[in-house]
Amino acid sequence: MINSKIREDKLETLVSRSAVPIIDLAHCGKSLVHRVGQQLHKAFTEKGIAFLVNHGIAEDKIKAVWDQFDNFLDLPAEIQDRHRRKDGVNYGYVSPGMERFDGSTPELRHAYNVCKLDEQNIPREALPELAEDITTLCTDLKAMSLFIMKAMEVALEIPPSFFVDKHSQMLEGDDLNMSTLRMLYYPAIVDDEPGQSEGAIRCGAHVDYGTFTLLAQDSEGGLEVQLPGSEKWERVGHLPGAILINGGELLSIWTKQRYHALPHRVVIPEQELIRTRGRHSIAYFCHPNNSILISPNDLLGEGEAKSEDKVYSAYELIQKKFNDTYGQRSQ
Numbered sequence: 001m002i003n004s005k006i007r008e009d010k011l012e013t014l015v016s017r018s019a020v021p022i023i024d025l026a027h028c029g030k031s032l033v034h035r036v037g038q039q040l041h042k043a044f045t046e047k048g049i050a051f052l053v054n055h056g057i058a059e060d061k062i063k064a065v066w067d068q069f070d071n072f073l074d075l076p077a078e079i080q081d082r083h084r085r086k087d088g089v090n091y092g093y094v095s096p097g098m099e100r101f102d103g104s105t106p107e108l109r110h111a112y113n114v115c116k117l118d119e120q121n122i123p124r125e126a127l128p129e130l131a132e133d134i135t136t137l138c139t140d141l142k143a144m145s146l147f148i149m150k151a152m153e154v155a156l157e158i159p160p161s162f163f164v165d166k167h168s169q170m171l172e173g174d175d176l177n178m179s180t181l182r183m184l185y186y187p188a189i190v191d192d193e194p195g196q197s198e199g200a201i202r203c204g205a206h207v208d209y210g211t212f213t214l215l216a217q218d219s220e221g222g223l224e225v226q227l228p229g230s231e232k233w234e235r236v237g238h239l240p241g242a243i244l245i246n247g248g249e250l251l252s253i254w255t256k257q258r259y260h261a262l263p264h265r266v267v268i269p270e271q272e273l274i275r276t277r278g279r280h281s282i283a284y285f286c287h288p289n290n291s292i293l294i295s296p297n298d299l300l301g302e303g304e305a306k307s308e309d310k311v312y313s314a315y316e317l318i319q320k321k322f323n324d325t326y327g328q329r330s331q
């Protein structure tokens, strides 16, 4: 009996194989922005993913937001309904089954998107502490994103502020910029419950749409990625306290695919014990301002030929993606 259960400590992960680059954001010695830039450049070109450690965002701040999202999910349905994501906007509550990343399989997860720190985006009235905790975390993640952009500018040898200027309206509202803090809760899997059949998924395979994503996940596991050049799904694993960064599609277009947009998904854990527990994560999706034109010719390397492809704005590119994900349901 015991043999039929897969033990967590026996599972091979990218963390257990030391296959994910780890980037230390603590300042020591050489100029921080240069070192981080070089390490990010290597990580984005070779793997599309890295762990950021010593990033200065206390674990308590992240846990506080997870706890507050649990409180939201305990609210009466009529209060939750008032905060549902509506047609044409990105902020608000998305209940299980509303998103379909692969176009067909519904996601078994609760999500709450925040694109601006105001009453409309955050259920402040229902949960004043949630508003406070989200505001603190958003401020930290935004600052961290801006630092990462500066490091990327140095590594790519492009004009200072190239990225920072194009992301100047992060968290000023989805009408200006689609950057989003997304709280996520994947409920425990109860076998035999309708909708949790074979083929069910916590989050279907996709690449993130924007510039890059910062992801804080708990220790429950389930996140899998396809590393560049491979179709094999590999478990990421858990590095305590680390924040994961993965490249998005816009960054990949911008860099003429030199930086990878990493396919990823969240599966239902194989281990019986773990699947009966819920999983929390928080993603901060970093996007350029909606009006920015994303041209692969902006960052041409020496001697590289110009692309003749049609140039779209960040807004046009993301709308196309949203239509694929939410289908006719909410977009």
Ligand SMILES: O=C(O)CCC(=O)C(=O)O
Binding pocket: 182, 184, 203, 208, 215, 217, 223, 264, 265, 266, 280, 281, 282, 283
């Ligand atoms: O929950 C996670 O770990 C990943 C979520 C994700 O990839 C997404 O929402 O885009």
Ligand SMILES: [Fe+2]
Binding pocket: 206, 207, 208, 213, 264
């Ligand atoms: Fe994602």
